[in-house]
Amino acid sequence: MIRIVDLSRTFNGHAVLDGINLEILQGEITVIIGKSGVGKSVLLKHIIGLLKPDRGQVLIEGQDITKARGADLKALKQRFAYLFQNGALFDSLTVFENVAFPLREKTKLPEAEIISRTKERLAQVALSQEVENKYPDELSGGMKKRVALARALIQEPEIILFDEPVTGLDPPMTNTVFHLITKTHQASGYTALIVSHDIPEIFGIADHVAMLHKGRIIAYGSPDEIQRETNPVVQHFIQGEPDFLEE
Amino acid sequence: MINLIRQLGRQTLSLVQEAGRMQLFLLEALGLFFIPPYRPRSIIKQLQFIGVRSSSIILLTGAFTGMVLGLQGFYTLRKYGSEGALGSAVALSLVRELGPVLTALMVSGRAGSAITAEIGIMRITEQLDALDTMAINPMQYVVMPKIIAGLLAVPLLTAIFNVIGIWGGYLVGVVLLGVSSGSYFSGMVQSVESLDVNGGIVKSLVFGLTIMLVACYKGYYTARGAEGVSRATTQTVVLSAVLVLGWDYILTSFFM
Numbered sequence: 001m002i003r004i005v006d007l008s009r010t011f012n013g014h015a016v017l018d019g020i021n022l023e024i025l026q027g028e029i030t031v032i033i034g035k036s037g038v039g040k041s042v043l044l045k046h047i048i049g050l051l052k053p054d055r056g057q058v059l060i061e062g063q064d065i066t067k068a069r070g071a072d073l074k075a076l077k078q079r080f081a082y083l084f085q086n087g088a089l090f091d092s093l094t095v096f097e098n099v100a101f102p103l104r105e106k107t108k109l110p111e112a113e114i115i116s117r118t119k120e121r122l123a124q125v126a127l128s129q130e131v132e133n134k135y136p137d138e139l140s141g142g143m144k145k146r147v148a149l150a151r152a153l154i155q156e157p158e159i160i161l162f163d164e165p166v167t168g169l170d171p172p173m174t175n176t177v178f179h180l181i182t183k184t185h186q187a188s189g190y191t192a193l194i195v196s197h198d199i200p201e202i203f204g205i206a207d208h209v210a211m212l213h214k215g216r217i218i219a220y221g222s223p224d225e226i227q228r229e230t231n232p233v234v235q236h237f238i239q240g241e242p243d244f245l246e247e
Numbered sequence: 248m249i250n251l252i253r254q255l256g257r258q259t260l261s262l263v264q265e266a267g268r269m270q271l272f273l274l275e276a277l278g279l280f281f282i283p284p285y286r287p288r289s290i291i292k293q294l295q296f297i298g299v300r301s302s303s304i305i306l307l308t309g310a311f312t313g314m315v316l317g318l319q320g321f322y323t324l325r326k327y328g329s330e331g332a333l334g335s336a337v338a339l340s341l342v343r344e345l346g347p348v349l350t351a352l353m354v355s356g357r358a359g360s361a362i363t364a365e366i367g368i369m370r371i372t373e374q375l376d377a378l379d380t381m382a383i384n385p386m387q388y389v390v391m392p393k394i395i396a397g398l399l400a401v402p403l404l405t406a407i408f409n410v411i412g413i414w415g416g417y418l419v420g421v422v423l424l425g426v427s428s429g430s431y432f433s434g435m436v437q438s439v440e441s442l443d444v445n446g447g448i449v450k451s452l453v454f455g456l457t458i459m460l461v462a463c464y465k466g467y468y469t470a471r472g473a474e475g476v477s478r479a480t481t482q483t484v485v486l487s488a489v490l491v492l493g494w495d496y497i498l499t500s501f502f503m
Contacts, residue, residue, distance in 0.1 A: 048380055
């Protein structure tokens, strides 16, 4: 379980995270929703230790990642995989090399085993053999996300953080990626934390939904509870009302 | 007036802070060389990129530099009837000064700028963050091999530059202008001392380290998209050139 306690971070005098408190339950899919630029990705980067907060804690099974250093931090990071918004694939490596990369770097598995596992993961995200030798800049947006998902899954992490996994994809591809996330989640049982503003698709895959607004979590609950939430900011977001009506 | 002084103070402080950050960056990168995984393959790959792929431009500039030295030296020395000293003039100029400095400037323009662009793009496309999330230290994976390779490649390229330059001077001075081959080489052997050669090696080591440090640092801390990469690349070439020339003066004053 991940417990976030009073997490705060200010950039240039602007409090992006202002006392976040949230629990992400083990083995569940939790989705964080909120407007663009509200700090959802910043929150994810604090959870995996890429950014350090001004105040607060991120407890992974009781261990605070914000205070961890050296081998402790490395051990904590090894429990995670992170799917970046743009995939963050290594542009000098082919699709196959990208997916095999964590195994080649972090394990001493024989090459035959690495090849077999990589092919298995590529098949799991419905990528054919033809794309194996392509470079990331030869792929479509949807393919890049699937390669990034395969790279995340090959690490067999306990927790996967998804930063806007379907942004910029067309509706069929959005459904494909969400379907892949649910399918792999069911198969591997990892804890998933997804940052997204894709309403209503996320209600179909989430166990819990949290809404981030002005640096705080203003609503948390099951998809049904969130949809019934009376907070006008939540309803405004879910209904997709134009921003000027909020004024 | 007070505002001017304040501005000057602020800029000086920022410069000192930047220099401090660069030194810590260098110490971290060098320290990671001694911590596993040692990444010999990455170092060899970078040696190929910085060293082997710079060799053609080094051969070309070395040859022309030596030829110009031969030409200029011949007409200057002829005024004093000392054409025989051409070999020592060419060799000393190359080994002490022109070899290390021009090699460093060439490497900075060819490899330094490319390294900044490469690391800068990795930064803005979150590839460095991706390494970090996989518990792979991006400093060790990306920066350390480049700094070590630069440290090894620049002295070797300098040696190539010097040898080719000496033969370029020979071509112009001996083959074209008729200086005796014996006096060209014997003058060189008599006048070039081990201190000159060692001084040149020390200079090229310092220059190699400086270029790679600037290139990696500027790339690593690139911000604000494509414009940021472009700015960082320009800064690498300019700052490397200024630092190389500055270091050259300081080191020369030690070795003279």
